[in-house]
Amino acid sequence: xxxxxxxxxxxxxxxxxxxxxxxxxxxxxxxxxxxxxxxxxxxxxxxxxxxxxxxxxxxxxxxxxxxxxxxxxxxxxxxxxxxxxxxxxxxxxxxxxxxxxxxxxxxxxxxxxxxxxxxxxxxxxxxxxxxxxxxxxxxxxxxxxxxxxxxxxxxxxxxxxxxxxxxxxxxxxxxxxxxxxxxxxxxxxxxxxxxxxxxxxxxxxxxxxxxxxxxxxxxxxxxxxxxxxxxxxxxxxxxxxxxxxxxxxxxxxxxxxxxxxxxxxxxxxxxxxxxxxxxxxxxxxxxxxxxxxxxxxxxxxxxxxxxxxxxxxxxxxxxxxxxxxxxxxxxxxxxxxxxxxxxxxxxxxxxxxxxxxxxxxxxxxxxxxxxxxxxxxxxxxx
Numbered sequence: 001x002x003x004x005x006x007x008x009x010x011x012x013x014x015x016x017x018x019x020x021x022x023x024x025x026x027x028x029x030x031x032x033x034x035x036x037x038x039x040x041x042x043x044x045x046x047x048x049x050x051x052x053x054x055x056x057x058x059x060x061x062x063x064x065x066x067x068x069x070x071x072x073x074x075x076x077x078x079x080x081x082x083x084x085x086x087x088x089x090x091x092x093x094x095x096x097x098x099x100x101x102x103x104x105x106x107x108x109x110x111x112x113x114x115x116x117x118x119x120x121x122x123x124x125x126x127x128x129x130x131x132x133x134x135x136x137x138x139x140x141x142x143x144x145x146x147x148x149x150x151x152x153x154x155x156x157x158x159x160x161x162x163x164x165x166x167x168x169x170x171x172x173x174x175x176x177x178x179x180x181x182x183x184x185x186x187x188x189x190x191x192x193x194x195x196x197x198x199x200x201x202x203x204x205x206x207x208x209x210x211x212x213x214x215x216x217x218x219x220x221x222x223x224x225x226x227x228x229x230x231x232x233x234x235x236x237x238x239x240x241x242x243x244x245x246x247x248x249x250x251x252x253x254x255x256x257x258x259x260x261x262x263x264x265x266x267x268x269x270x271x272x273x274x275x276x277x278x279x280x281x282x283x284x285x286x287x288x289x290x291x292x293x294x295x296x297x298x299x300x301x302x303x304x305x306x307x308x309x310x311x312x313x314x315x316x317x318x319x320x321x322x323x324x325x326x327x328x329x330x331x332x333x334x335x336x337x338x339x340x341x342x343x344x345x346x347x348x349x350x351x352x353x354x355x356x357x358x359x360x361x362x363x364x365x366x367x368x369x370x371x372x373x374x375x376x377x378x379x380x381x382x
Contacts, residue, residue, distance in 0.1 A: 036078065036130040039103060044081050047071045048096050049106040051086045051317055051325025056106075058324055059216055060225045061280055067106040067121070070147045074138055086325050088318050097125060104135070119144065168203050168342060175351040178208045180221065183246045190250040191257055193270070198250065200342040201274065204335060210242045222249025256281060263299050271301035271336050275308060279332035282324035287311060289321040301336070308333050 039045050049055045049067050056065040063072075068084055075082035085102065087093045094113055096102045105123040109115060115123045116132050118139050124132050170176040177184070177199045184202070188195035205223040206212035218225050219239045224232070229239050232248035239245055256273045259281050263269040276284045287307040288298035296303035310316040311327035318325070 033125075033127040033129075034100060034103075035128045036134050039080055039131065040078055042080075044083055045071075045075050045078070045104075046083045046085065046102045047075075047104055047106050048085045048087055048093050048102040050089070050093070052314065053312075053326055053328075056084055056086060057326040057328075058280055058282070059328065060218065060278070061227055062216060062225055064151075064216070066144075066148055066151045069151060070121075070143065071106050073147065074135065077138055078134065088320055088322075093123075097123065100125075103128070103131065168207075169346070169349060172349045175349070177346055178203070180208060180242055180246065183243050187247050187250040190247070191253040193253070194343070194347070196346040197270070197339070197343045198246075198253075200339050200346055201277075202246070202249070203342060204339050210240060210245065220245035222246055222252075224248055224252070228252055253277065260284075265299070268299065268301055271340070272304070274336045274339055275301075275305075275332050278335040279308070279327050279329075280324065283311060283327040283332070284308070286317075286322045286324050286327075290316060290319060293319070293321055305333050305336070 049071075051057055052065070054066050056063060056068040058064070063084055068082075071084060072082045084106075085096075087096065090107070090109055093105045093107060094109060097105050097115065103124070105115075106121070107123070108117070108120055109123045111117075113123075114126075116126050117123050118132075118135050121144065122135060122139070124135065126132070168177075170178060177196065180202070181195070181199065184195040184199045188198045191198070202208060202221050205218075206221050208221065210221050212221070212223065213219050214223055216225070219229065221242055222245050224234070224239060224245060226239075229236075229248060232251050234244055234248045239248075253273060256276045257269065260269050260272045260276065263272050272284055284304070287304045287310075290307040290310065291298040291304050294307070296306070298304060307316065308327065309329040311322070312329040316322065317327065
């Protein structure tokens with residue numbers, strides 16, 4: 001996961017510390033420079049950029065954005081891992097590149113800085129000639145278009161599931177929300193939620209499809225990101241086991257619930273936790289910081305939701321109080337709103353204890369009902 005640029009000071013000891021006045025570069029050559037061989041020896045290349053949908057942003061703890069993915073591919077080509085860092089403005093990018101705290105900038109800087117540029121996209125110091133030559137050779141005329149197409153494919157909206165086969169509620173009459181109700185009842189106690197709220201969230205995530213995989217790589221019923229699954233102790237195979245996935249999702253919700261313990265109203269805290277599950281807790285804290293700055297209540301969701309939406313706007317996601325940058329705010333805001341609406345519908349339709357037949361705990365998936373059974377026995381809740 002990338003770390004906010006303004007909070008991270010690299011402990012890297014560069015062999016030269018060039019000094020730059022804005023508009024003039026005076027890079028000293030008293031000692032050997034920190035160049036490609038040093039980066040490969042350290043095993044890490046540090047790239048700075050501005051946050052944004054076309055450069056770099058975090059979603060569920062994973063990096064995305066065109067410049068991020070291009071930089072990641074270049075890092076792999078030289079056998080190094082990528083550390084991506086974000087700045088609030090170009091002056092900060094210039095300072096970090098000048099001081100040697102980052103190896104290059106994945107953003108266009110003013111030509112007056114005197115730095116070297118590659119295809120007007122990346123900026124490097126002239127005193128790293130081997131790195132500059134390597135980047136120039138690697139970045140062909142087709143590089144950007146290739147990764148842009150991959151980014152468009154990755155982020156293109158896709159249906160979550162075949163909703164006609166997986167309605168939001170199986171039987172209003174019998175009080176059955178889904179075939180996984182027994183698991184929702186069992187594991188909702190982990191986070192201390194109404195089981196129907198956990199069911200409402202699961203439908204929002206995967207439409208009750210245990211094999212669902214999102215554009216971002218989230219997996220299973222509760223759409224756990226690979227890093228989150230590993231953190232919750234799930235193996236690659238267990239991610240697609242309904243019981244294990246719901247258990248992992250509930251334990252992750254409990255973790256987030258603890259991170260927002262300062263929201264003392266439990267009903268309000270649910271909204272913050274849901275938003276953090278979708279967009280990441282750092283982005284929610286950023287929206288809370290913006291709410292405070294603008295005189296709103298940072299512990300009232302209606303006030304914070306305004307700034308969740310505004311985190312998609314440059315003048316807000318580049319505000320100095322914001323640490324995690326750009327957020328697909330409309331998605332996170334809608335996620336919370338739709339789950340709460342579905343939860344209300346479930347509470348009006350389903351009893352507090354489901355009439356569903358208990359599911360086996362072996363991890364094997366019960367047979368999915370046929371389309372005709374769904375059509376006969378279901379009601380759509382929007």
